[in-house]
Amino acid sequence: MSTLFDNIVSLSKQRGFIFQSSEIYGGQAATYDYGPLGVELKRNVQAHWWNYMVYQHADVVGLDAAIMMHPKTWEASGHTEAFNDPLIDDKASRYRYRADELIEDHIRSLMQEGKQDQATAVHERLVAALNSGDEMPEQLYAIIMDEEIRAPDSGAFDWTEVRQFNLMFETHVGPLAETGDRIYLRPETAQGIFVNFHNVREPARQHVPFGIAQIGKAFRNEIVARQFVFRMREFEQMEMQYFVKPGDQLDWFDTWRDRRMSWHQALGVNANKLRIHAHEQLSHYADAAVDIQYEFPIGWKEVEGIHSRTDYDLKRHQEYSGKNMTYFDPFEQEKFIPYVVETSVGLDRTILMLLCDAYREEEVNGDERTVLSLHPELAPIRAAIFPLVKKEGMPGIAHNIENELKRHFNVMYDERGSMGKRYRRMDEAGTPFCITVDGQTLEDDTVTVRDRDSMKQDRVAITQLRRYIDDHSAAWETV
Numbered sequence: 508m509s510t511l512f513d514n515i516v517s518l519s520k521q522r523g524f525i526f527q528s529s530e531i532y533g534g535q536a537a538t539y540d541y542g543p544l545g546v547e548l549k550r551n552v553q554a555h556w557w558n559y560m561v562y563q564h565a566d567v568v569g570l571d572a573a574i575m576m577h578p579k580t581w582e583a584s585g586h587t588e589a590f591n592d593p594l595i596d597d598k599a600s601r602y603r604y605r606a607d608e609l610i611e612d613h614i615r616s617l618m619q620e621g622k623q624d625q626a627t628a629v630h631e632r633l634v635a636a637l638n639s640g641d642e643m644p645e646q647l648y649a650i651i652m653d654e655e656i657r658a659p660d661s662g663a664f665d666w667t668e669v670r671q672f673n674l675m676f677e678t679h680v681g682p683l684a685e686t687g688d689r690i691y692l693r694p695e696t697a698q699g700i701f702v703n704f705h706n707v708r709e710p711a712r713q714h715v716p717f718g719i720a721q722i723g724k725a726f727r728n729e730i731v732a733r734q735f736v737f738r739m740r741e742f743e744q745m746e747m748q749y750f751v752k753p754g755d756q757l758d759w760f761d762t763w764r765d766r767r768m769s770w771h772q773a774l775g776v777n778a779n780k781l782r783i784h785a786h787e788q789l790s791h792y793a794d795a796a797v798d799i800q801y802e803f804p805i806g807w808k809e810v811e812g813i814h815s816r817t818d819y820d821l822k823r824h825q826e827y828s829g830k831n832m833t834y835f836d837p838f839e840q841e842k843f844i845p846y847v848v849e850t851s852v853g854l855d856r857t858i859l860m861l862l863c864d865a866y867r868e869e870e871v872n873g874d875e876r877t878v879l880s881l882h883p884e885l886a887p888i889r890a891a892i893f894p895l896v897k898k899e900g901m902p903g904i905a906h907n908i909e910n911e912l913k914r915h916f917n918v919m920y921d922e923r924g925s926m927g928k929r930y931r932r933m934d935e936a937g938t939p940f941c942i943t944v945d946g947q948t949l950e951d952d953t954v955t956v957r958d959r960d961s962m963k964q965d966r967v968a969i970t971q972l973r974r975y976i977d978d979h980s981a982a983w984e985t986v
């Protein structure tokens with residue numbers, strides 16, 4: 508893994524953004540906890556998404572559905588039958604891998620070695636294998652054998668066959684496992700939206716086209732989970748399903764793709780590191796699909812998926828529940844099962860993208876500093892307030908400023924250590940504004956405000972601080 512990526516993971520732990528779950532017991536693989544700074548960043552991103560998707564679109568309303576759903580949901584959605592990953596074990600190390608990812612890595616190495624023709628041929632075989640239904644495991648296995656792909660960790664060429672592995676976590680409801688019903692932890696939030704189509708639409712007095720948005724946890728028993736919060740077994744999704752008239756879906760697909768791309772750009776992320784990537788293989792229910800990808804230090808990876816899912820989901824729920832999922836359009840006097848355009852973004856992947864994008868190491872007057880240039884509205888702490896010294900009434904004035912500003916933003920008072928150290932701590936936390944009460948404050952009620960990125964200082968009247976912070980935060984692009 509890249510050094511830059513390692514540094515970001517290590518800063519996350521040291522500064523209390525994100526660390527491994529249950530660490531004192533040796534850690535729980537692929538699950539992570541958000542510390543004091545991480546949880547603020549997460550809440551700000553959630554709020555930003557909600558504000559944009561729900562408050563700024565009168566035709567989108569919110570929902571918070573349960574994680575545990577009726578088991579038939581997952582039969583209808585196709586997850587019990589087909590939510591599988593092809594896995595393969597290295598007999599030498601006993602490490603488990605995703606067969607398709609091993610082949611993708613192999614294709615990348617071939618390209619790096621300049622073997623373009625071979626890379627293209629393997630790629631074509633991979634696409635054919637992924638589309639081959641029941642034969643997929645054998646076909647993937649054949650590619651691994653023919654290309655003599657070795658295990659990345661042990662270097663061995665000693666594989667088991669490829670098997671399909673269902674990613675859903677199972678548990679039981681009721682007092683006894685044997686008698687209780689088997690249920691699943693939801694592997695995506697979307698199904699909670701589909702099954703509630705009528706429950707939400709009618710009281711919200713919405714007509715097609717309209718959308719339902721939801722933020723919540725999802726669970727997947729991922730086979731390979733070694734990339735920090737990029738691939739977790741318990742993660743959070745921010746999803747929106749937009750219900751449209753059949754035939755209108757591709758226009759709406761384009762609209763939502765563009766809107767979602769603007770949202771990512773408005774997070775302050777480097778636009779050159781974002782791209783739209785069309786799917787090579789469409790799911791059987793989709794008639795269009797793209798990913799929004801970000802160039803992480805570990806390569807271009809998906810952050811959000813946008814899919815035109817046709818009427819597959821509502822039709823299947825109608826079939827499995829026996830409930831009518833049609834919509835009657837009162838304007839055109841016609842009945843239909845709506846088509847769906849879905850936008851589904853991982854909250855944790857968005858956080859990882861923001862950390863990677865914001866992370867900088869630089870030299871300032873011979874000193875090294877690490878800084879997170881986060882968008883001010885997303886930064887865990889919007890402003891820090893320092894008394895220059897712990898005397899002459901400066902702490903009292905600084906606390907008064909803290910008490911006033913904390914009604915509007917998350918702020919922090921800090922009087923410990925040299926000014927240089929206090930600035931460095933706040934740079935690492937991504938705090939955009941540092942306010943210092945000094946000798947001049949005692950004379951004219953002004954303070955210095957230091958900008959995190961340029962490190963320039965402005966002299967600002969205490970009464971104007973809130974306005975100053977608002978104006979300078981708004982200078983960043985927003986959607």
Ligand code: ATP
Nearest residue numbers: 729737738739742809810811812851852853855856
């Ligand atoms: P991938 O191909 O990377 O496994 P996916 O195509 O299965 O992702 P979707 O089912 O489209 O992902 O889920 C939508 C979003 O949920 C993804 O774009 C991603 O941001 C997030 N997501 C999916 N799986 C995980 C995971 N295991 N850990 C963290 N986020 C995830």
